[in-house]
Structures are given as structure tokens and as C-alpha cells.
Amino acid sequence: METVATRLKLARENAGLNLSEAAKKLNLSPSAVHQWESGTTAPRKKALEAAAKIYNVSPVWLNHGENPSFGAPIVPWEHPSELTDDFVFVARCDIRVSAGNGIVVYDECEQDEPQSFRLSWLKKMGMNPDNVRVVYAHGNSMAPGINEGDSLTIDTSRRDVKSSHVYVIRIEDEVSVKRLFKRPGGGLEVQSDNKDHPTRQFTAEESQNIEIIGEVMHKQSTRI
Template identity: 35%
Template sequence: MDKALEILLQNLTNLIGEGKRFENESVFARACGIPQRTINRIRRREQDLTVEKLGQLAHGIGVTVSALFVPGMNETDEDFAMLRRLNVKASAGNGNLVFFESERGRLAFRRDFLRTAGVKEDEAVVIYADGQSMEPTIPDGAVLLVDTARTELANNDVYVIRLDSEILVKRLRKEIGGGVLIVSDNPDKHKYPDILVSPDKEDHLSIIGRVFWMGARL
């Protein structure tokens, strides 16, 4: 944890100060909803970091909790893309009857990270996993980054899909002779069975995008 804490504190140093994204600790504290004295104590290593405090820090900066521990968070906004956060939970369980259209704000991700992943920022969206069918790969409540340009099935990748009126996050596999197997990573196949979509039913399945990054609460 010492190394992770060092990275987090350095990121705060990059972000707070004259000419940086947050002019001073007071401005940063208001953005996070945390008292300034607490921010000061965190930076001086006098305050324990709870899951709740990490969530507040991430919310104030506009990133995921995982991003707090990525080295090199820049003090300028130019290096960050503000990605759409959609008001939908892609089911990693038994299916959600939802729409995939309502935006609920934006989250910041580094542009160089998106470039390395080969994803255009206007084609990336943020959603959340709901359920346990993709565990241990994707925990319940995980943040998912989805490349909506990748709608062609690449065997064994994880996708957000629409099956009839349900939104799911699942692994897809091409079947020999046609058809698509919708796979849950959870080994409990009695509770989370895989689904075979036969060739004559493939029009019931559409790919919304490929999941290319996952972040979960610490």
C-alpha cells in the first residue's frame, strides 16, 4: 500500500496548487465534499484513507478510484477526455430491462490511455456491471469502459450486448457451424448458465460495444 499511497499523494500534488487544476486545497476540498483540514491531513499522511474517502477524492477529480493510483496524473485538463457515463447497469446476472441512452454526467480518463487502447474518446462510454455472473473477471458494481465502435464479434472477448430487450455484459464465443454462445465467467453454471443463440435467432442479439477496461471498488 505504501507505493500506491505514494502515487496517490503525488497525483494530488500534481493537481493542487497555483496554476494547476485546483488552485488550492480549499477549492479541491469543496470539489470532493471533504473538509480542507482532512485534505491537508491526508497529504501529510496523518489521516487514514478509507474506501469512502477514496471515493470522495475520485469524485472530486472526476476519475475512478482505480485512476487515483495510476502514476502521472497531469495537472492540466488537456490530457483528460470526459467520457459519457450512461444511466444503465449492464447485467452480469439475469438481465436488465433497460434503455442504453440516458447520460448521467461524465468521467475523466487519460487521453494517452485511450490512444494506447486504440479507442476514440467519442466512441467510449462508461457503464456499470450489475450482478455476479461474470465474477471473478468482473465484480458486481465494477466500472466498465466500452468501445462502441467494436460491434463485430471477436471470439472470446467481453461485450455489452442487447439480447431481445435485455442489456447484458458477457463473453461471446463463435460456435462451429454457426451460432453464438453467450458465456458467464462465473463457474456456477447451475445459477449462471451459458446461452446458445442459434443461427436462426442471431437477429435477437446485437453488440453494443466491447468492454476494454474494468475498474472496481477497492
């Protein structure tokens, strides 16, 4: 059943924000935003209106589920004829990207079961459909923002590291999703959002062996 909590989570994800980014814009802690989305606490009127403004949705829809003012970027479909011209297909890659200690790549992208996206949303996010792929998270090292089974929309053209952004990376035969930070001298810091997982630091020379597959632009959660 749809609730204020589930609508808050959906609106945040459609805005392309993770918990930390949304919390920063709302002047809250990530745990406070997570409590809203889990239904543990409920935002007051002013906080709800602030969230609606940041997520670019109607506060009436957030509160009551009426008059939605946005379209979800990822849309379920059974046959292409159900989709309008505002939709494009993106390759769904059957790679489970580790949000843990890293997993071995074992499959390629499946072209016969693509994901449908709103073209208008991709343009708003500055993404070319040809560079977009969907992969799946495995593990809990990026929790609570990214969890087991979440689908991640990545832009494979965005490979220049911007500190604190989240990327899908390959180190040798292991592919994982991590938050990256630039280090003085050209090195990289590879960080997990889950503090139970250690941060790894690489020199400029070692960083040459890290392949940036793409930046994570959106997350679709399988959890309620």
C-alpha cells in the first residue's frame, strides 16, 4: 500500500538523489530522511513542503497521493506498443555489481530485455540513452543508500571522478559500486557508505589500474 513514506522514497529516487544528498539539501541527517521513508517518523508540514520543493513534486501528492506532478523515469511494460514516444530502451546488464567486497564479472548486457526510461527524464539528467546501462547491486557495503537487489542506472560516459560521487568501478576482475574521492597527487580514495567496510586508498600509480565504468545516476529500490 502506498503511504507518505513510500511516496517520499519514490520522489527522492526520481529526483536522482541518494539519502546523503537529500539530507544535505533538507538540512537533516541521512538517518532522519531514512526514518521518514521507513515510516518510523513523519515530517511536519513545513518539512514536507521543503521536501516537495527539492524533489520537484506536489506537496499534496506527497501527503495524500493526489495530483502527482512528475513521471517516474523507469516504467514497467509488457509490450513496446504500450509505451509512447517519450520512452527509450536501455540495455539491462545481468552483472550483479558488488556493494560488498567485490564480485567477478560473469555476464554481458541483455539486449532482449531492456529497461524503459522516459526520454525527458534522461535529458533532464543530461544523459545520452546510448551511454546508459542498468546493473544490480549485491551486498550491503553502500547501505543504507544502496541495498541488495537495487537497480542502478549508470552513465558510462561519466568517467572523470568528482569527489563524493558514486561510481561503478572495476579493480582487476572485481566490479563494485563505491563512493570515490580524489587524493592529493592524483590518487583515489575508494569509500563505502557502510562504515563497517574499510576505506581503501590508492596512489596515483595504483589508480591507473582502476577502471571507471560509469557514474551511478539513479537507484531503484526493491525494498519498501
